[in-house]
Amino acid sequence: MTTYILSLVFAVIWVAVTGSATLHNLIFGFALSTLSLWIVREQMSARGYWQRMGRFLSLLALFFKELALSAWKVAVLVMNPRMELKPGIFAYPLTVDRDFEITLLANLITLTPGTLSVDVSQDRRTLFVHAIDCSDAEAVKRDIATGFERKIMEAFR
Amino acid sequence: MTAAQMILSSALWLALVVLGLSFLLTVWRVIKGPTLPDRVVALDMLVGIVIGFIALIAIRTGFTLYIDIAISLGLVGFLATVAFARFILAQGRGDETAEKEASKVIPAPPLAPKRKRASSRKPGAGPAVSGKAKK
Amino acid sequence: MIEVLIALLTALLILVGAGFALVAAVGLTRLPDVYTRMHAASKAGTVGSGLMLLAVALHAGDLSTLARALAGFFFFVLTAPISAHLLAMAAHKMGYPLHEKSVRDELNDYRN
Incomplete structure (x- = not known):
């Protein structure tokens, strides 16, 4: 139907x-x-298709909010006359394990402020993320875990 | 000329100037860009700027078919970037900065034969290997 | 009256889009290494061209143009992170170095 x-x-x-x-x-x-x-x-054919639609839409809304925010952050950073960068690559332990979810999470991370996913480890447990400000990697990891990853789990589990 | 047209045309002029400026900056990065990935990133950005130009021209002429052109240009640009990424992976890192920094990630032995192969196909490979011409 | 309002909105979208494109280009010239430059190009650049496409849709004001512009916008937004990710992965695998100021490189530690 x-x-x-x-x-x-x-x-x-x-x-x-x-x-x-x-x-x-x-x-x-x-x-x-x-x-x-x-x-x-x-x-x-997965069950509960329509119930997920709402959560999926909220994920989409979060995505656009983060996109606007990250473009703005980059703009502020670039226009700042004294650029103080602490770039670096940190390892992010993944909770999601299906290929599709990892892909989605990696894409979303790329569009969050100041982060860019670089690679996934062979065993699909770790995502390597390049951050433009890596002085406090733990805070960034926490943000991803409570933000996007949780939303993805809600929308697709 | 009504007020609406005036607002629109002045905004269009300003935006065209700004876009032209960013186009020049990006081209500067394409020419200078010390490494191959730098140039590829700049070329990717160039496609984005050209899409902006097409959108502005579409508003100026009122000819909305330009949107289809912008979409297909975006598709071609995406495929080109993917192809360039594959190219970087395939040819390895055989140019300028390689000598300065100690090679930490790539072990030295496999690099040498790859470089020889890459330089042997220099004539056909186009501008992407222009960095090697210096060597 | 409504005409002026639409013209104002379109002008705003155009100018903001062009501004983001300029910011991305400035970032491309100012930032120190490939990976940080990718941040500028993939975020600000995408948002810039996307906003200008939306401006076309708003200006034309008919459904088919709106649908096509939205399709193009979604397409750009979805493909930009993929191409940035592929490029970053290729560059890192081939050992293009991070800038000296970089504080850590756990991917490098993982590979060795």
Whole structure:
């Protein structure tokens, strides 16, 4: 049932994107979205899909907030006439263990103020993060653990 | 000319000037940038600035098809950066700063044959290996 | 009246976007090593071009342009960290050094 509703929503988005609101185009969009949903059907079959939607949206909101904040922080740092940098790479112990979640966390970390994920260890337990201000790595680690990582756990577990 | 048009056109002029300035700064980094990754980062940034230019031109001419061009340019830029990252991984680190700093991460032996191979394909590899021309 | 308001908002978005692009370029020239430069390019640069795309959508004011501009914005925001991460990983694996002021490098410790 949710699949049909989703394909209908996607079809409407398709009509909006292509910009021609004819019946043919709507049907074509519907066929296209049904096909693409059929391709990802195994990932979709998880239970509690709609409940997670809310948490997922809150993760998205957090993401945009952090993006704006980090662009601002970089701006302030760069425009400061005396740049005092203490860059460095620290190891962050991961709690999430699935590939998909690690990818998401790494991307989010890259967009947080002053941090950039560099590499993941072979056993997927540690994420190496480059920080522009590494004088207090423990505080940064705590921020990530209580912020993004917890949100990801809420949204996808 | 209405007030709205005036606000918009003056903002557009100012933004074009600012973007031109940042374009020049980035090009300076591409030319100077001591290492290959520096140049790649600057080229990535250049794509972002050009997308900004395209957006401004779209507003100026009112021709919204430019958005599609911006999106495809972004796609090409992303793929180019990924390809450059693979290139850095494949050719290794065989240029200027390598001699100055003690090589801590890469053990010395595997570096030598790689460098020879990289310089042997110098003619076809384009501007990315221009740093080697000095050697 | 509403026209002036939209023009003002568009102008604001354009100027803020251009400002972020300039900041990213200044950061690219001022910061000391590859990794710190990546911070400037991947954050401020992305936000700059994204804001200018949103300005196009606001100016055109029709649904199809808005949808395409939003798609482009999401695309840029999602791909920028990936390319920055790939570049940083490649540079570090190939042993491009961090700046002397760097306080620690635990990845280096891990590899050795």
